[in-house]
Amino acid sequence: MREARGMVGRTHELDRVVSALGLADGGGGVVVLSGDAGIGKTRLLRDVVGHAEAAGCLVAVGHCVAEAGADLPYLPFAELVSALHEAAPELIGEVADTHSALAQLLAGTPARAEVRASTGPGLLAEAVHAALSRVADRCGVLVVIEDAHWADHSSRDLLTLLMTRGFTAPVGLVVSYRSDDLHRRHPLHPTLGVWARLPDVTRVHLDPLSSADMWTLVRTLTDAGDERVAAVVERAAGNAFFAEELVAGGNVLGADLQRVLRARFEQLDPAAQRVVRAAAVMGRRLGHDLLQAVVDLSPDELDAALTAAIDHHTLEPVAGEAYAFRHALVAEAIRDDLLPGQRRRLHTAFAAALAARPELGTASDLARHAAASGDADTAVTAGIAAGESALALGGPREASGLFEQVLGWMAEDDPRRDDTTAQAALAAAASGDVGRGVHLIADRLAHSDERSPARARLLAGYVTLARVYDEPPDLLQRAEEAVRLTDGLSDRTRLQALVAQVQALADADRYREAVAASEAALALADELDATDLATDLRTILVALDSDEADLPEVEARLLDIVRTRPMDHPTHVRAYYRLGLLEAERGDLPAALARLDAATAIAGRLHRPWGVFESLSRLLGGRMAYLMGDFDDALRRLSPPGPPFPQPGYAAFLAERLAVLTARDWTVDPGVFESVLPYWPDDTFLALQAMTAQLELLGRSGRLDAIPPLLERGLTQLERHWGSRAQIQFRIAAVLAGVLVEVDPADPDLRRDLQAILDRLTARTSPIIAAGGFGIESRAWARRLEAELLHLTWLAGAPLDAGALVGAWETAVATFDEWGTPYHAARCRVRLAAVLAASSEHAAAREQADRVRAEAAAL
CATH class of the missing domain: 3.40.50.300 (P-loop containing nucleotide triphosphate hydrolases)
Structure with missing residues (x-):
């Protein structure tokens, strides 16, 4: 340490x-x-x-x-x-x-x-x-x-x-x-x-120190990963000495720390120690009536014992006629000092009291004590109820942990295992850990009964979650298996399978089949009065029309989905997210940001800000702020809660921040790029953002030899997931051409390698650009690519009409201005000013340079 x-x-x-x-x-x-x-x-x-x-x-x-x-x-x-x-x-x-x-x-x-x-x-x-x-x-x-x-x-x-x-x-x-x-x-x-x-x-x-200060302190003490640091920060609860001791002991209570923590407990009389031991086994807030039911003391004896424990700052009274430890580590130290028989007897007493009088605690309390006392069946039943309650109250992370605990208590052949796995996965996704949800379901699918309808719920959940990042190739196959397993049924499981099939068909670009499959799904949703799944289904269907010219009609249909449910609902988040995407495709960045902010606000009111579409709305909102030139606001939006935030979601936010920091500062810690690299295969857009930011920085720093392996890795992934004709290659080619305009490699072999990559990209993009018919974002990058390629030709000394080059840069500037992206427009103005100056149009060059300086100051 x-x-x-x-x-x-x-x-x-x-x-x-x-x-x-x-x-x-x-x-x-x-x-x-x-x-x-x-x-x-x-x-x-x-x-x-x-x-x-x-x-x-x-x-x-x-x-x-x-x-x-x-x-x-x-x-x-x-x-x-x-x-x-x-x-x-x-x-x-x-x-x-x-x-x-x-x-x-x-x-x-x-x-x-x-x-x-x-x-x-x-x-x-x-x-x-x-x-x-x-x-x-x-x-x-x-x-x-x-x-x-x-x-x-x-x-x-x-x-x-x-x-x-x-x-x-x-x-x-x-x-x-x-x-x-x-x-x-x-x-x-x-x-x-x-x-x-x-x-x-x-x-x-x-x-006690704040959580942020504790993170800073622990980071000065250890190079451990985020999860270990978070565990120390949580357990130390703002106490610097406790944090130092936990780091030194590998997050285990060492003998010295245990002595400090037990010092005041050991000054108590036997009755007070009995009460404190019971409170330690409870582990958190403990109601007076529950304590009275567990400890073998008269009311007067209990009051005297509690007074002593409170006077010695071991326990403290809290709201609702209850008590809590002054510091959670004190409870842990006392609990660790109990003999196994003492601990089991106290857990049994708590479980019996809570089973007899459920109003004295929560279902999660009963589940924990029942599990510790060996009553697995009670633990499983209570744990499922506790997880469902936590999810309903907007605590998806707590629900995920509860469901996973239940899976640990549950027998392998328990008929509730499939449903509980699905619940655990959806709760994990709602808390932002989509990868955890996918892995939970995938593991269970490998061991579940292949003929059980309960397996269909797992399959539907897998399709819903696995598509969030880069879709595995088996999603449609999984969805169709779910449909086969529920053939002849008319229940909610059948409807979930049908919705998953529609989604998988849509993701596979089989739009006509998706629309056809949706008819049966909508009919069953009406029959079951399943408005939540019906709304999800309508949102999927509207998304199929997102490439239509009549975007206002698509927008109206999405807004109609929102209006059909007057109260906040997770589906509203998805609808506003789709609305934000549509506005972005239309090129109206402020309107897109407003829609995404609406989604984020609903997510906040639902107490689930880091679910799938909730996180995506926040992420895309940060991207919109960056494109609009408000870098500080973008960084604020792209700051997820302190680690450990689930991966690859955390890496996705870091990749977006890399784009902003590159534009604002032109300097980024290389370690940040390294930290997101392992998650490129999980999220291709993450890979794109990180790759293009690093490409710009490598060019600026003159490290051109690192560019070919970077691009080979990134382009391989992009082609695998998006194909070789994806319009996103306009942007990559434009940035690479821009690097070659600014820095001419002294090594001829390196120049040849970079030019070969650029030629490969332009060979793919040229026919797409010639065909046209794409949105403002792609048009802007296409215009910059054309101007950068002409600029390279001009720098090479080839015959070129100066007016054509000026015109190309003017068109690029105008297109980025039309898109409403001042930073990218300014980058093009720099080139335009240089070409105008080289053409002896000094007044026009000064005008463009002045505008660049003003824009830089504003940014």
């Missing part, structure tokens, strides 16, 4: 402490700093000391010590006075001559550890105050008293006297203590009440 470098996430608190201590202006002040053990008090004080030393202050630190330290009066003051004497012996000597009590705190004085009773606290306080003031008159002083929760009675009183009197010299005093060590009978508790009433005392409490 690496050592953390620098403080993370405490800038605001540090500024407050530095300001309150007057370190910036030399004014002095008093701060009482609190926070749980390990939260970062000592690290913050280290930075405060650094600020003080930078300001020229003398720093003196006094530590309070556990156990024996409480029996040694004034121990922290003896330490700090000795430090002052070592740093400024003549000044401290002068004070000791006039304040004899001070001599008894100095190192080397025989009675230092036992200040005589005849020296009252007032005289000693006067002596310490005089010493601090005398030194502060020369250079300013910062006094740090750490761990005041262990301070002896005399030291607490002396601190109170110093705080009450204050200082006219520039003395800063900061006192820290562990807030989680305090309870109502703790000796520091009443003293804190006194300090809180002092007008010149600033209290600063350190809350």
Whole structure:
């Protein structure tokens, strides 16, 4: 494990402490700093000391010590006075001559550890105050008293006297203590009440670090992958020390950390420990009535035990007459310390209580306790109910985890396994992990009964999910198998099979067959009153018409789908996503963005922002913002939740960000390209975005030798999935030609290889361009490709009418302007300005250059 470098996430608190201590202006002040053990008090004080030393202050630190330290009066003051004497012996000597009590705190004085009773606290306080003031008159002083929760009675009183009197010299005093060590009978508790009433005392409490700050901290400690980092961040719950210990222990509670976590538990009486053990087995929020049903204590005994656990900051009351652990790792440490028999008996008691009184908990609670106690049948039944409830309430990730747990509890021949697998897969997809859903179904298909209608539901789910990225070749075959398995049925499973068949036929470009197959599906949907599947089916059918010239009619039909269901529904997301695609194909980027934003807003209200079409809407919205020239907004939209976000979805967002960062900064960490490379086979558009961004950057950096293998890999994938006549090759060819315009390879073999790739691309694109009939995006890239090829011819010295080259670039500029993409239009204007200048049309060249500069500033 690496050592953390620098403080993370405490800038605001540090500024407050530095300001309150007057370190910036030399004014002095008093701060009482609190926070749980390990939260970062000592690290913050280290930075405060650094600020003080930078300001020229003398720093003196006094530590309070556990156990024996409480029996040694004034121990922290003896330490700090000795430090002052070592740093400024003549000044401290002068004070000791006039304040004899001070001599008894100095190192080397025989009675230092036992200040005589005849020296009252007032005289000693006067002596310490005089010493601090005398030194502060020369250079300013910062006094740090750490761990005041262990301070002896005399030291607490002396601190109170110093705080009450204050200082006219520039003395800063900061006192820290562990807030989680305090309870109502703790000796520091009443003293804190006194300090809180002092007008010149600033209290600063350190809350747990935010999730983002914890990610930063853990990243400084380890090179582990996102999933391991996320696990540490979640378990540490904002506590820096816990995070460091978990990283050092491989995310396992080490012996040192376990001792820290169990320390307060071990101070409890036996009844309170019994209650806390039960709460630890519950593992999260625990209702009072459920606890009463599980532990063998009278109501009064339970109340007393809970009061002790709360006073010692092990448990804390939460809303709804319930309790929770102050930190989840405390529960884990206590649970891990239980004997197997203790743990099983508690799980059995919880399961029995929840089965008898379901209102005391949730179905997921019952499932977990039943599974841990060995009652698999109850666990499976309750787990399925819990998963269905979580999905209905907008918690697809939780539902996915619950269904997968159930599959682990379930016997291999359980008749519910196929349906539960389908539910787990759809929940995984709704949470953004489409790949997980596909793998779950594919694995089950390899082991399910090939004649069971339940298999048809699996097949339909497979077709629905596997098509999201690059469709496997067997989708239509799978859909037709589902239809055969449900032949003669008239239920929802039959309808799901028919809808999957229509989708697979549409994806295979067999539109007439898809429309024909949809008739039976629509009739069955009406018979079953299955409006959700009917709406999905109508959305598929509308998409078949997306290439029609009458796009307004297609739009009207999609909007009609939305209006038929007045409440938010997942199908609305899909419909608005299709509307966004149609607007993009029409070239109306602002309208496309508005439709995609509508889809994203509905997804948010449904609490499932990362489902299939939900994620695609957000992704395409980021692309629209990029094309429209709002790079900052694009990056904001293309920021999925912190890792671990499921792959390849996360990589798809990164690839889109690569395009934006390349356009905005012309510099991207090469490691980001490497991170998305493994997911190229899963998503061809991801591969396209990453490949073209890297192509531009390689050209800009002069690393032309890396371009041929990059293009060979990318083009092979594009051809495998989209064919050799895909219009997207206009863009790749235009970008490659642009690279060759800007950088002429010195190596003739490399120039020949690059030219061969470009020739291969242009041989494919030329007949497509000549045929025409494509949308504004393809037309814009075709015009740029034509201009770049003419530019290459011009640079090679071949005879060329300058007016033709100017005209080609003017057409490219105009087409990108028509599309509404200022960045790409500006790229073409740069070429146009260069050609105009070379043609001695200097005024026109300056005009174009001025427009480029203005556009660059706006971007």
